[in-house]
Amino acid sequence: MVLRKGKVEDKFWFYIAGTAIPMITEKPVKSLAKVFDSSLKDSTSIQSTCAELDGWLKSVDKSCVPGKFKAWVYQHGVLPRILRPLLVYAIPISTVETLERKVSNHLRRRLGLPKSLSSIALYGHNNKLQLPFKSLEEEFKVTRAREVVQYRDSSDPKVAKVAWWEWSQEAKLAAAVQHLEKDDTGDQVLKTIAEAIKTGLVWAKQFCPSKKTIAFVRAREQAAPVKRSPAGILTTARDWQLLVDLKLQLKFPSHIAVTTLRPDIVLVSESTKQAMLLELTVPREDRLEEAFERKLSKYTGLVSHSQQAGWRVKCLPVEVGCRGFADCSLARALSSLGIVGERKRRAIYNTTEAAERASRWLWLERGEPWSRGS
Numbered sequence: 001m002v003l004r005k006g007k008v009e010d011k012f013w014f015y016i017a018g019t020a021i022p023m024i025t026e027k028p029v030k031s032l033a034k035v036f037d038s039s040l041k042d043s044t045s046i047q048s049t050c051a052e053l054d055g056w057l058k059s060v061d062k063s064c065v066p067g068k069f070k071a072w073v074y075q076h077g078v079l080p081r082i083l084r085p086l087l088v089y090a091i092p093i094s095t096v097e098t099l100e101r102k103v104s105n106h107l108r109r110r111l112g113l114p115k116s117l118s119s120i121a122l123y124g125h126n127n128k129l130q131l132p133f134k135s136l137e138e139e140f141k142v143t144r145a146r147e148v149v150q151y152r153d154s155s156d157p158k159v160a161k162v163a164w165w166e167w168s169q170e171a172k173l174a175a176a177v178q179h180l181e182k183d184d185t186g187d188q189v190l191k192t193i194a195e196a197i198k199t200g201l202v203w204a205k206q207f208c209p210s211k212k213t214i215a216f217v218r219a220r221e222q223a224a225p226v227k228r229s230p231a232g233i234l235t236t237a238r239d240w241q242l243l244v245d246l247k248l249q250l251k252f253p254s255h256i257a258v259t260t261l262r263p264d265i266v267l268v269s270e271s272t273k274q275a276m277l278l279e280l281t282v283p284r285e286d287r288l289e290e291a292f293e294r295k296l297s298k299y300t301g302l303v304s305h306s307q308q309a310g311w312r313v314k315c316l317p318v319e320v321g322c323r324g325f326a327d328c329s330l331a332r333a334l335s336s337l338g339i340v341g342e343r344k345r346r347a348i349y350n351t352t353e354a355a356e357r358a359s360r361w362l363w364l365e366r367g368e369p370w371s372r373g374s
Contacts, residue, residue, distance in 0.1 A: 232338015
């Protein structure tokens, strides 16, 4: 292979004992399970890897074994084989996520599971449904981390330095995205939702139950129509206390249940022994359903312990995309609280606007150079 100005040249030939050595433009070279072609890029190899996975899954589907054995073949045959090319080539995480979706569809179909079953239920190990399958994305991340750690601990200082630098750049990018999704965006969105609930509390007090009185009606007169209170949890008590986890390290009331979990919003009514938990997540738009399942499973134990103590507790996970898309869980939570109509539409609009404003942080920081840190 001859490089000239960053391009492969085929004008020069090398010979060994009169036999011409094939050029890389004619025949790609494979070394240590990695294929090198004239483009010097991994795009062709990545496409062939995705095609190989599709071929393997189709071959398994065409076999005559039962569905559970086809799933076993994937776990112990296909997964170990596909991990090797994923680590050799510079494959982006979005491609790995696409491959995992294909695998998940294959497993659901072979096991007779519904299409609506989320990935956290399919691969999770802390939920009630514990299937013996490993997530392709998780295995990719774990193996990649082991590889980087191995290079970092190398006795060759040059290898260790390069591995540390590449890892630091990936870590800084991941930290930037995490900062966007959890800190800035999360606080701004949480503050907006808390303001909507605070306004709803003030409005709901006029419909809260009060002392029962007897209305007397004179003869030949009609009784005045009774003003019906709107349905909603906020109208069931007058002593709601709103606790919001904004820079204050919110602690769940210990007289309800002892826990280290910190919900984003807690509504407590001592007179009616009610508590509402709102847990906000600001993920990417393609992970809204997974975030809902994860948060709901996370607070199942706390809700159960609180109910055993005589409290009526309900958890309402809320998801708002980091680019401003509000999941249906937000509208469902507001309706459960009794925030409906124009007030609900205004709250959803303000929440999406807050997410969009906070997301501009990453866009404004796009021109900042990535330093190696200290």
